[in-house]
Structure formats: structure tokens, C-alpha cells
Amino acid sequence: MKSTAPKLPGKFCRVLSFIPWINWLSVLYVGIVNTNALHIICGIVYAVVTFAVPSTAPFLWIVGIVQYIFAYRSIKKLMGSTGVSSSKPQEKANIHSPSPTAPGFSDMVLPGEPEKKQAVPARPQYSASTVRVSIHDPHEKFFADMKKNAQKDGKEVPFVPFMSYWPTYESMNKSQQAWYFYWRSQVRQGNYIDTDLSYIFVLIYELLSGTGWETPRDGYEKLTRVWNAYRERFPALDRYLADWIFDFARQYELTDFPISEQENPHASPSAKTDLMIAQHVSEVPLKLSFSLIDALCDYSIVSSKFYKDGNQELMREAIPRVVALADAALQKKTGKGILDTYGPTRAKKQEYYAFASAVCPQANQKIAFTIKGYSAYPKLRAYINELVRYGENSLRNLCGCRGRLRGITLDPETSKLIDSFMAKEYGNRQRTDLSEEKPAKVVLNFENINTLREESDAVREALSVEETESKAEKALLTDVKEVTSIYLALSPESRGLLDRLQKSAWEAPFQPGDEALIQEINRQAERYLGRALLAVENADIIAEDDYQDELAYIYENPPAISAEEARTKRFDKSLLPEEFRDFMEALSPEQEKALFAVTASVDPQPELKKIAEETLTMPQILLDDINAAAMQYLGDILIDTAEESPHILDEYAPALKKSIA
Secondary structure, X not given: OOOOOOOOOOHHHHHHOOOOOOOHHHHHHHHHHOOOHHHHHXXXXXXXXXXXXXXXXXXXXXXXXXXXXXXXXXXXXXXXXXXXXXXXXXXXXXOOOOOOOOOOXXXXXXXXXEOOOOOOOOOOOOOHHHEOOOOOOOOHHHHHHHHHOOOOOOOXXXXXXXXXXXXXXXXXXXXXXXXXXXXXXXXXXXXXXXXXXXHHHHHHHHHHOOOOOOOHHHHHXXXXXXXXXXXXXXXXXXXXXXHHHHHHHHHOOOOOOOHHHOOOOOOOOOXXXXXXXXXXXXXXXXXXXXXXXXXXXXXOHHHOHHHHOOOHHHHHHHHHHHHHHHHHHHHHHHOOOHHHHHOOOEEEEEEEEEOXXXXXXXOOEEEEEEEEOOOXXXXXXXXXXXXXXXXXXXXXXXXXXXXXXXXXXXXXXXXXXXXXXXXXXXXXXXXXXXXXXXXXXXXXXXXHHHHHHHHHHHHHHHXXXXXXHHHHOXXXXXXXXXXXXXXXXXXXXXXXXXXXXXXXXXXXXXXXXXXXHHHHHHHHHHHHOOOOOEEEEOOEEEEOHHHHHHHHHHHHOOOOOOHHHHOOOOEOHHHOOHHHHHHHHHOOHHHHHHHHHHHHOOXXXXXXXXXXXXXXXXXXXXXXXXXXXXXXXXOOOOEEOOOOOOEEOOOOHHHHHHOEO
């Protein structure tokens, strides 16, 4: 409803009232804004008479001034009697600050020539228009209760299980609250006793909101200690705390902390990853952490069979050294390192959502900045990919591991340098490890040989099983489920290519039309294995050594392709905008199911819970992974998770609903 409160005219209107011929406008304006019919009629009459009878203009000018003064004083007197303030109302901030003067996010001086018409602002201002919050914050009471409970100590009570999505105090019953405050008291004393994940998230939300610490440095250290204490038991913490701690450090300008060195096993190409990489541009040689290298590499290092087969520490130590070695060699040869040689030349404007999915006042702020897009740059990713894969092959050779990664095209000079370095640094270590394994002294008792032979025959007969069952138990078949999922997701044409490879010992000549089929197979392999399944070497298509056993098992025990499995798509891509199609291709089947549930359901929570249970994850993780993919392909999040019931953002909902198959 339109306000009818009296309003004073501004300075411009007062000046206008003294200008001959047109001062009738000031009288008309006062009448309109205060809905006063007398002033409106007078203003119109003054205008008509002034132009119809010009000789009356001086007289009407004086009359207009007198009437304006009379109107101004009347309005001012009326406002004084009704208590209406003439000043503009203060706008209520929509982001609660955890401290009296919450600092903004720090700027970073970053190298690289910016694109035209783009520049890094001296001090970014984050206006309300860049923050996705509802008019009524559903967590407002939670933030108020944080202050009330900041110093509350808990007495020892029995543990009570607690499971909630986006947990708050209101999510707990009295027994759970009693346990929470007791557990929090123990944590504040440095005693990280066992508890449930939802309790941990409530404590994290408190710390992010400014509760439980005296200085930002203290808050940073407490967040890090909680993460390190519980991350092994709750791997889901890695998906959130690496990003939230990064945001926390930037918010409070904690530039002296190595925020990029917090190992994040779920790092991926993103604006945040670019910020972390940019901190290393001046290093000689380049010292990227293992997680940043993994994020820069199309080949998933942590999904490698060699990595998972007890070589985690070896790979985490050796691979960053391989990258540093190659960077030093490039610096010596050309005067430029890897980032300058293979990275982008121009900076670009990027943005990300700070504290995404957290329950804290500053959650989901959109932060914009200008920086080079290292993490998604194809040339840089291709080179890092080759370095990592060649380095792993060198380690496999030193360890006597069966199988090699295929299709590597690293230049001979760098290859030779890596081999020499690996042999020097890790060859001696392998020999030392082997020399420490002293062979056990064997003493044969020939009198018992016949007895042992008879007993072994009896055991062999008792444990005999069908041939297919024994094959399924082969130690090398560690990824049968994933390779089967790849096979079921392929088109008949792509399965035909695998048929050709199977008939020729997993190596077949490249034929016209094979490139598109290889891309489809490897796209599915990236989804399920984190790496390619097929490679091309010397005009031949070769299945990766690591997965030939799984492929052979599938052909010996072909999976059933039901009609339901064949129908994996829930959205009609032909009805989607072009920018959505690559995004949909990047989603896993469970992520597509979750997106469908949020798009098609008024209350998607039950279906999300069911999908999460089937895939041994959490609904929140499913939604955050979808939003991460959306940021990569669409440049914006797709699902609003700030409300209790997640929903598609208004600008994207029509296109998705229209495409439901």
C-alpha cells in the first residue's frame, strides 16, 4: 500500500520555486507528492495563465513563491505533530556480523595482464545485491541463541545420537543439547572425544559465526584443530572445511596462514583453486601441494590403482617434486616456469560463493575478483597431466608394479630428467626396503613331507569352488563395480568398440569414427574412475593396463542391461539451453536423480535421503556437488540450500522443468 505520510520537498524544488516562468512546477510537485488537490490545481492554473497571458508572469511568479513557502511550512508543521521523521530510514543489514566491525574479504595483488575494461578494485564493496539470503532468515534464532549460549558449560551426561541436515540447537531435543554442551566443553579443553557428525557441524557453525574465539587467528586455529581431530572418522568434513577455512582466512585477512596448503582431497577446477595457485606464481621452483596438482590434472591421482595399493605416502611426496623438477628445468632453459609457459596469459573476472552451504550469517556471499584461470586452462592441465602420469609410471617401474599408464606424450628431455631423478631419490629407497626383508630360514622335515602332501590335497578338495567364483575373487579385480557401471552407461556403438578390443587382446587399430566413441567411453570413465579407460598409441587403441582384468571379467560374466538401466536420462537435453548440456553430461547418475528430485518435487527431502542412502553419502553432499558442477559449467549455483527445503533458483527453474523427460 502506498504511503500517505507528508513529505518535504528537497533542495532542488526549493531552488525551482524562485525561477520565473517555471516556478509553478514546484507548487505542482508539492501537491502531487502530498496528494493535495489545492496545490495541484493552483500549479496547473499558474502554468496555463503564464503561457496564455505572458504579461501576468511576474505577478504569478511572486504568488507562486508565496504559496510554496506557505505549503512548505504547513507540511513541516504537520510532520512535527505526527512524529514523522524527515530523514531517510536506515536500511537494515541482511548479514549479521559476528563482531562490531567485521572486516571484508582481503584483496590480492595478482600477476598477469588483465583483460580490457577489467580491473581489480582497490577495495571491493560487497553490496546486498550480491548476497543470496531470504527476507526472513530461517536461522535468525540460531544466530541469536549462539550469543546466549557462548559461555555455557555442560555437565557430563551420556552420549545421545544426533543426525540432522543443516543442524541447529532447535534440531536437538533436551538430551541432545545436554550432550552437545558437555562435548563442546571438552573440545574447548582440547579433549576431542567421540561424537556424531551433526554435533561437529553445529560447533563449526558457531566458530564461523564468531562464537567461541577471541581473535580471528584463534578462530582459524580452532577450526583447523576440529577438522584434524575428526576428519579421519568423518571424511565428509573434508568437503566443507577446506573451503570454509579458506573463506574464513580471507574474510579476516589472515594472509600469514598457508591457506592453500590445507590438503583438500576434493579440490577441483574453480575460482578458489585459481586463488590458491596464484599464491605460488613467484616461487622458483614451483611448489604446488599434492591436492592442487590433483585438481590441475585430468587424471585422478587418488583413484589410481597404484596410489590405492599402499603407495599413498610415496605418491604424495614424489609427485609435487616431479612438478617442481620440471618447473626448475623450464626456468633454466627458457627463463619461464610452468605457470608462465603453459598457463593463461590474461586474467579474467571470476566469482564464487563464500561459506557455501554453511549455517552462518555470512553464508553464500558472492565474491568477485580478477585473476588468471589456471585450474581450467586446457594447455596447463594437459602438461600437468603428462608430468603426473609419467612420474607415476617411473615409480611403478621402480616398485616392480605390473602395468603402465598409456598414451603419454611427454618430451624426451623431461622424461629422461624425471627417470634419473626418480632412480636417484627412490630407487635406493626401494633397494633398502628390500634388503631389510631378510629371508626366513627354511628347515625341511622330510619325515613329514608325505603327511603334509596328503593334508594339503584334502584341504584343496574341501575348498574347491566353481571357476567363475574363483575368478571373481582375484585380487586385481578391485574396480569391477565401476567398470560395470561404465559399460552399462555406454551406447551400443561404444560397446561395439569394446567388443573389438576384447577380441584382439585389448589393442586394436584406430578406425574412422572411433574418436567420438573413445570420447564417450572416457567421459564415463572419468565419472566413475577419475581417469580415462582407453588411450591411443601409434594409431592403435589400447585399454589401460589397470582395467584389462575388469573388462575381461565383464565379458566373461556379462551384466544384464534392463530397460530401467537403459533409461538413465531424466531430462530431455534437446529442450535444455545449450549451456546446460555440458553441465548435465558432467553429472553422475545419483546427482542427476537428486537434481530431478529437487526440480520435480515440492518436498524433495525424502527422495534426497533415499538417494543419499543408496550411494552411501549425505543429501547435503549431493546438492553441494551439483552446485560445484554448476559453478564450473554455468558460472552460478543452481540449487538454493539456504532454506530448510532446497529448491532450484528462480532464474533456472523454468528451463529445467520444461526439459523433464
